[in-house]
Every structure is written in structure tokens, then in C-alpha cells.
Amino acid sequence: MMMTAIGLMSGTSLDGVDVALIETDGKRVRAFGPSGYRAYTEGERGLLRQALAEAVTLSTREARPGILREAERAVTIAHAEAVAAFTAQHRITRENIDIVGFHGQTVLHRPAQKMTVQIGDAAALARSIHIPVMHDFRAADVAAGGQGAPFVPVYHRALAQSLEREGPLAVVNIGGVSNITYIDGADTLIACDTGPGNALLDDFMFRVTGQPFDCEGRMAAQGAADEAWVARALQQPFFALPPPKSLDRNDFASLELHGVSPADGAATLTAFTAAAIARIVPLLPKAPQSWIVAGGGARNHTMLRMLRERLAPATVEAAxxxxxxxxxxxxxxxxxxxxxxxxxxxxxxxATTGVPMPMTGGVIARP
Structure with a gap:
């Protein structure tokens, strides 16, 4: 039975809430509907940065001390506003939506400690939008010993099946963290985080220029990457680990660049992201013949150029x-x-999260 679902995603880059409509039976995609976006305000972004800093001390998933309660309320309101604006703009009635998938905002991801925390009050959201909300997608996986990430591979597989490409294919999503899905026919599905995506670059740009990101990779295009720094950074133990493996947005925060120009710093961190993605190839069963790039990094022309150089002779295309x-x-x-x-x-x-067996997940909050 086909369903009409709205998906909501607020990623590690803290930019805002993405909204998308999809028609699916959970196995294949019949149609894409419209998509929308509700940016976080500077105030909301500041609140979320504080929440990320304070979440490191959390000892239970449910606790919302101090700023975390305020941040959760802001996240919930932002998502409710995103759904309201989206459905109004596209004249979608709530009766026509079967389910809303609500990821929430990750503030802590420590699978080794069986902890993953996404803030956002699903019950309050369901009451606000009058549609059932599926949430807490990662918890069951982490509780069972999985990495709890990445979770998009089953969707990448559904998309890739419609392409009918020869040979192995990799979809790389470059958000705050980069992750890949390796697809080889209907049987082989492998996924993992590969390393930093835009998080280090965004943080660097914000620190040195006040800009939230390197628009289209223009700053990096003017600089030269410090390949020795990249090579040293790639010596971190994470990069040699086989998949599945996952990261927290701030796992590489210690690898800061100091005393470099904005252009050279942006080029170096962009090269680090591309090199970390290329580093996964020897750890896969076969080298992918084609790469499809999604996420914010797909709009970074310097990132795409560096990926093409490092992944040749494979093709690299934006989604x-x-x-x-x-x-x-x-x-x-x-x-x-x-x-x-x-x-x-x-x-x-x-093979996607390291969970012992295929896992269902998600909890429903009804209006």
C-alpha cells in the first residue's frame, strides 16, 4: 500500500529544517513531492550550539537540563512551523498525509556508550500539526549494539534501483559529517561515515570570516591545500577502521588549523573531506564505478573537483x-x-550500522 509521508530533517550543520513529501510503500518510491526549508534564526542556531556543548555531560537520553530544554522547545516549534508553512504553500491537507518522519536535532551521538540523543518533542509536534509523527529512529539500533548511523542507506538503495547502473555505485552525503552508501545490485548494502563533511570547514569559515559556510567552495578555490596536514589528519585511527563506523559532528574538532589564510584553511579542510571519502575505497569489496554526491557538499564546486581528482577514474556526479x-x-x-x-x-x-540483526525502529506519537 502506497503512503504519503512528510520527512523532516535537521542535520549536524545546524542550518535549518528540511521538509519533503514522498509517496512510497517503504520499499520503492512512487513519486517525489515538493520540498521546503525553514532556516534556523541566528538565535536558534546559537541556542543549538550551546545545547551541543552542554549535551556532552548527559548521562541519560531523556534528561533535558538547563539549555537543552529550551533548545528542545525551539526545535519543536521550528519543525511545527516548517510543516505548517509547507502544507499551506502547497495546499496539502493534513488528512492526505499518512505519517510524518521527524528526525529531531542530534545533540549527542556516542554509540559505544549506547547513547544517541535527538532533541525535539514528537508528542507536542503531533498535537501541533494534527498528523501522526514517527520519531526516535536511531535508539533501537544503538540499544542493540549498532552505531545508530547512517540511516539513509535503505533510501539510497531504493533510489539507486531506479538508475539501473552497471557495477558498484556509491552515494556520498556530505552534511556536517560525510557518509557513504555502497550499493552493488540488490544484495550488497554497506554504509558508514567516512569522516568530516562540512562541519570543520563551516566552523573554520565562521571563526575566520563570520560566514556560516564556504559558498560554492569559492574561498577554497583561491587557496592551496596543505597536503602534509591532510596526511597527518588521515592517520587518526578512525580512517583505517572497516565499515560500519560512525562519528559525532565534533569528533575531529581537535584538528584545528591555526596560522593559515582563510583561503588555504578552506582548501585544506575541503581536501581533508575529499581525501577521507577516497580513503574508504580500499575498505570496500570493489571500487565504486560511479559516485553520486548529495547534501550541502554537492553545491561546493571545489569539493566536487577534489573528489573527481581523488576518485578517478570513477565518475562523480551531483545528485x-x-x-x-x-x-x-x-x-x-x-x-x-x-x-x-x-x-x-x-x-x-x-553492514550499515553494525547492528547484530536487521532492526526495525521508530516510535509513533499520535495527535
Missing amino acids: DALGWSADAIEAQAFGFLAARGLKGLPLSYP
Whole structure:
């Protein structure tokens, strides 16, 4: 049975809420609907940065001390506003939506301690939008010993099946963290985080220029990457580990660059992201013949150029070039995952998150 789902995603880059409509039965995608975006205000972003800093002391998933309670309320309101604006703009009635997939805002991800915390009050959101909300997608996986990330691979597989490409294919999503999905036919699905995405670069740009990110990679294009720094950074133990593996946004925060020009710093951190993605190739069963780039990094022309250099002779394409939405793909994925969750289909697998067996997940909050 086909369902109409809305997916909501607020990623580690703290930029805002992505909204996307999708028609799916949880196995294949019948149609993409419209997508939308609700940016976080500077105040909300500041609140979330504080929440990330304070979340490191959390000892239980449910606790919301101090600023975390305020941040959770802000996240919930932002998502409710995003849904209201989206449905009004596209004249969608709530009766026509079967489920909303609500990821929430990750403030802590420590799978080794069986802890993953996404803030956002799903019950309050469901009451506000009058639509059932599926949330807390990662908890069951982490509780069972999985990495709890990445969760989009099953959606990447559904998309890739429609392309009918020869040979192994990799979808790389470059958000705050970069992750890949390796797809080889219907049987082989492997996924993992590869290293930093835009997080280090965004933080550097904000610190040295006041800009939230390197628009289209223009700053990096004017600089020269410090390849010795990149090589040293790649000696971190994480990069030699086989998949599945996952990261927290701030796991590489200690690798800061100091005393470099903005252009050289941006070039170096962009090169680090590209090199970390290329570093996964020897750890895969076969080298992918084609790479599809989604997420914010797909709009960074310098990032794409560096990926093409490091992944040659494989092809590297932006998701938009295939008719996919680089911006909405993760939001679409959580609509798709909500439909799978409703049907009790697995959301994660041993080769995507390291969970012992295929795991269902998600909790429903009803209005």
C-alpha cells in the first residue's frame, strides 16, 4: 500500500529544517513531492550550539537540563512551523498525509556508550500539526549494539534501483559529517561515515570570516591545500577502521588549523573531506564505478573537483544532475523510513550500522 509521508530533517550543520513529501510503500518510491526549508534564526542556531556543548555531560537520553530544554522547545516549534508553512504553500491537507518522519536535532551521538540523543518533542509536534509523527529512529539500533548511523542507506538503495547502473555505485552525503552508501545490485548494502563533511570547514569559515559556510567552495578555490596536514589528519585511527563506523559532528574538532589564510584553511579542510571519502575505497569489496554526491557538499564546486581528482577514474556526479534533490534527500529519506517503520520493515542492517540483526525502529506519537 502506497503512503504519503512528510520527512523532516535537521542535520549536524545546524542550518535549518528540511521538509519533503514522498509517496512510497517503504520499499520503492512512487513519486517525489515538493520540498521546503525553514532556516534556523541566528538565535536558534546559537541556542543549538550551546545545547551541543552542554549535551556532552548527559548521562541519560531523556534528561533535558538547563539549555537543552529550551533548545528542545525551539526545535519543536521550528519543525511545527516548517510543516505548517509547507502544507499551506502547497495546499496539502493534513488528512492526505499518512505519517510524518521527524528526525529531531542530534545533540549527542556516542554509540559505544549506547547513547544517541535527538532533541525535539514528537508528542507536542503531533498535537501541533494534527498528523501522526514517527520519531526516535536511531535508539533501537544503538540499544542493540549498532552505531545508530547512517540511516539513509535503505533510501539510497531504493533510489539507486531506479538508475539501473552497471557495477558498484556509491552515494556520498556530505552534511556536517560525510557518509557513504555502497550499493552493488540488490544484495550488497554497506554504509558508514567516512569522516568530516562540512562541519570543520563551516566552523573554520565562521571563526575566520563570520560566514556560516564556504559558498560554492569559492574561498577554497583561491587557496592551496596543505597536503602534509591532510596526511597527518588521515592517520587518526578512525580512517583505517572497516565499515560500519560512525562519528559525532565534533569528533575531529581537535584538528584545528591555526596560522593559515582563510583561503588555504578552506582548501585544506575541503581536501581533508575529499581525501577521507577516497580513503574508504580500499575498505570496500570493489571500487565504486560511479559516485553520486548529495547534501550541502554537492553545491561546493571545489569539493566536487577534489573528489573527481581523488576518485578517478570513477565518475562523480551531483545528485541534482540525476533528478534527485541534493537538498531534500535526507528529509525524503525520513519520510521513507517512517513508511518502513509503520510497516515493520528493517531500517538498519549489520553492514550499515553494525547492528547484530536487521532492526526495525521508530516510535509513533499520535495527535
